[in-house]
Amino acid sequence: MVLTRRRFLKSSAVAATSLALAACVPAEPSVDMPVGTGSDAEMTEITYLIRSDIGVKIQEWTDEAIADFATVEPNIAIETIGVPWGDYNAKLLAQYAAGDPPEISANYAAGFPTFYANDAIVALDELVSENNVDLSVIEQAALDAVTRNGKLWALPLAHLPTIVYYNLDALEEAGATVPPIDWADTSWTTDAMLASANAAAKDMDDPTKAQYGMIFGNGQLGVFEWLWGADPFNDVGGPEHTEAYKTGIVTESFYDSETMNTFIGWVYDAIYGGSPVSPRPSDTDAIQQLVGWPMMSGRIGMAINGAWSVTNFAAVEPSWRWGVGAFPYGPAGVNTSPLFNDSWMLGKGAKEQDAGFRFLQYLAVEKGAELYAQITGFFPAHKENYPIYFDSLMNIPNFALSREDAETALLDAFNYGYVTPGKTLDSYPEWNRTFNQTMGPIWNAEVSVADGLAQVQAQFESVIESKS
Known part of the structure; x- marks a missing residue:
């Protein structure tokens, strides 16, 4: 069964989670994105296709990242749709065929090559340039893994040999x-x-x-x-x-x-x-x-x-x-x-692409990437988060x-x-x-x-x- 959770993360929701997020320092909001940041701005809703069967640590990261993102961009609401690994590709392609693709998806179940081959995702180069995203912080081999014909089609969060x-x-x-x-x-x-x-x-x-x-x-x-x-x-x-x-x-x-x-x-x-x-x-x-x-x-x-x-x-x-x-x-x-890389993508034809990219940017190169390294235990693609990973590794008992x-x-x-x-x-x-x-x-x-x-x-x- 497809699990759908609608999260309207407005400013009032931040107070309810303030204790859990007390240790998290929110990233500075982008001043370049064409989305509202003031309390009177119109709410923009984006859809995020996640895996429902990937484990508690990824779910914990998803929850904390979405909650923290609300403090950075309070006028962007995230709706998550969860499906298991084996159904992930089919779900996204069905949404794409119906004219309602999610703004953000990940390359679970070999999603990236399927979505690339079916023209279901957006090349990110222009958006990266327009928003001054510094890709030098990401391991080059991870970027190469999601580059085709000289264009970048996803942003990596994990890279695992x-x-x-x-x-x-x-x-x-x-x-x-x-x-x-x-x-x-x-x-x-x-x-x-x-x-x-x-x-x-x-x-x-x-x-x-x-x-x-x-x-x-x-x-x-x-x-x-x-x-x-x-x-x-x-x-x-x-x-x-x-x-x-x-x-x-x-x-x-x-x-x-x-x-x-x-x-x-x-x-x-x-x-x-x-x-x-x-x-x-x-x-x-x-x-x-x-x-x-x-x-x-x-x-x-x-x-x-x-x-x-x-x-x-x-x-x-x-x-x-x-x-x-x-x-x-x-x-x-x-x-x-x-x-192995875990990378996130922007859906072609999604209704709110600017807001979607803002969230993608947050996940890959801002606080979302830091939380990913802290919570999941997976090797990060973001090189500045390597110390977080190795700190955790050295704390595992009997590592020789x-x-x-x-x-x-x-x-x-x-x-x-x-x-x-x-x-x-x-x-x-x-x-x-x-x-x-x-x-x-x-x-x-x-x-x-x-x-x-x-x-x-x-x-x-x-x-x-x-x-x-």
């Missing part, structure tokens, strides 16, 4: 190599990671007490293949050769390629080979039922995931020492980290890195990354569903890797044909 998490106690006890913080350390390879996982793995024949060496995974739509020098959507090389990542439109796939077979075979052998180091799907499911993300069980030596998973450590506060490190170099001699090393491990990732397909491909939820459903038989050892990937390829070709 894919990294290696590790249980330092488990690795040290096994005498295993610890993932380095240095992304230029070419000795840290997939083979080195596998060797470290082999050292840490024990009792692998008993799922009830096994200590697993690593969880590697395949990345969104199989893009950890990048480490092997290939990409699922071109037959030339890495992601930089994939036209679909620029246009959003998938026109070809290569899941049955030799390179994909080699990559998936490597991950498969880590689960089912003669010296397994990774949990089987049934084991992973059992651990997830107990602790959520399996890494938090303390029974995993290393796990690859996005930087958002730091929030798991903040919530669980593990009793064992942990750290983060660089993505390993693959056989192709690259360690390309899939990058110094602040300087943590900054190196996370910030240097942007120099080695490429935007993940979930943030570049139109209709990503459909591609994701197709991939996961057809990969299942491989990971459950029901078919061979070669036969399974042939089925994945056939399904992708079918979906591509249906869209052509």
